Amino acid sequence: MKNVLILGGFGFIGTNLIEELLKRDFYRIFVFEFKGVLNRFGERITVFYGDYNNTEDLEYVFKNYKIDIVFHLISTTVPATSNDNLEYDVESNLVGSIRLLKIMVKHNVQKLVFLSSGGTVYGRVSVNEVDEHQHTNPISAHGITKLCIEKYIQLHHHLHGLNYIILRVANPFGPYHQSDKQGIINVAIRRALDHKRLEIWGDGSVVRDYIYVKDLAYIMSEIIAKNCWNNIINVGTGKGYSIKQILQLISEIPLYLNIVYSPAHKYDVPYIVLNNKKLKSLISYKPTDIKEAIKETYNWIVEEMVQ
Numbered sequence: 112m113k114n115v116l117i118l119g120g121f122g123f124i125g126t127n128l129i130e131e132l133l134k135r136d137f138y139r140i141f142v143f144e145f146k147g148v149l150n151r152f153g154e155r156i157t158v159f160y161g162d163y164n165n166t167e168d169l170e171y172v173f174k175n176y177k178i179d180i181v182f183h184l185i186s187t188t189v190p191a192t193s194n195d196n197l198e199y200d201v202e203s204n205l206v207g208s209i210r211l212l213k214i215m216v217k218h219n220v221q222k223l224v225f226l227s228s229g230g231t232v233y234g235r236v237s238v239n240e241v242d243e244h245q246h247t248n249p250i251s252a253h254g255i256t257k258l259c260i261e262k263y264i265q266l267h268h269h270l271h272g273l274n275y276i277i278l279r280v281a282n283p284f285g286p287y288h289q290s291d292k293q294g295i296i297n298v299a300i301r302r303a304l305d306h307k308r309l310e311i312w313g314d315g316s317v318v319r320d321y322i323y324v325k326d327l328a329y330i331m332s333e334i335i336a337k338n339c340w341n342n343i344i345n346v347g348t349g350k351g352y353s354i355k356q357i358l359q360l361i362s363e364i365p366l367y368l369n370i371v372y373s374p375a376h377k378y379d380v381p382y383i384v385l386n387n388k389k390l391k392s393l394i395s396y397k398p399t400d401i402k403e404a405i406k407e408t409y410n411w412i413v414e415e416m417v418q
Contacts, residue, residue: 193253229279281347285324313375347385
């Protein structure tokens with residue numbers, strides 16, 4: 112049995128990851144989360160509530176339990192908000208991550224999985240599919256901070272032997288997503304069901320790689336099972352869809368979308384699709400068909416709304 116600590120475990124991705132890890136019956140799961148966030152798993156996991164940016168709160172877990180693997184899923188900002196307060200983005204995310212690394216070294220925890228951003232660390236690109244060797248030139252504070260955290264993780268590998276897996280994740284969607292600030296698929300479905308307008312920044316031509324969160328949770332579980340340490344890995348489908356194409360797929364559920372177009376944001380990358388050949392060389396992975404995944408997302412949202 113391995114003791115796995117998930118930082119931000121009750122969020123969108125963390126909840127799906129816990130479900131996947133519980134299926135495998137090989138992990139004791141510990142979660143560090145902010146106070147008041149819903150625990151859907153009861154006594155099947157061990158929970159610690161605290162402030163991620165408070166050293167004493169965070170270190171308490173490592174002092175009292177032998178942690179084998181850490182999943183770092185916490186991010187206090189999203190691309191749409193990271194530019195609003197640059198100091199807060201750096202202090203809460205970058206400094207917090209450096210503090211985490213220091214604590215891990217102190218308590219001899221040697222394995223870390225970090226969720227970076229495949230949508231923002233690369234910036235504007237001129238290739239059809241971006242692989243892990245592409246130059247990184249982020250145009251948002253979110254991407255800059257994610258990239259800085261990557262570099263500090265690699266520094267701790269060099270200085271202290273920390274084993275890491277950095278996942279540059281495409282645009283995830285699916286069950287347990289609650290944000291109204293990002294995630295076009297979930298947001299659009301909810302707006303349609305609530306009979307609210309859907310605001311689109313730009314003309315809908317922005318192209319993204321969308322990954323079903325259940326696939327992402329499977330991938331995150333497989334990469335530690337296969338011991339894919341000390342790798343930076345793109346996690347996407349290798350297929351791109353414009354926002355207009357995504358909205359068309361959602362309308363075919365069928366749902367009526369009341370769309371309003373607004374000026375584009377300067378921090379939005381116009382096109383990004385992730386090359387996933389490295390991922391497929393490390394684990395067995397076949398993406399869920401996007402139409403099927405959108406329908407499953409719709410079913411989950413409808414079920415949640417009637418509860």
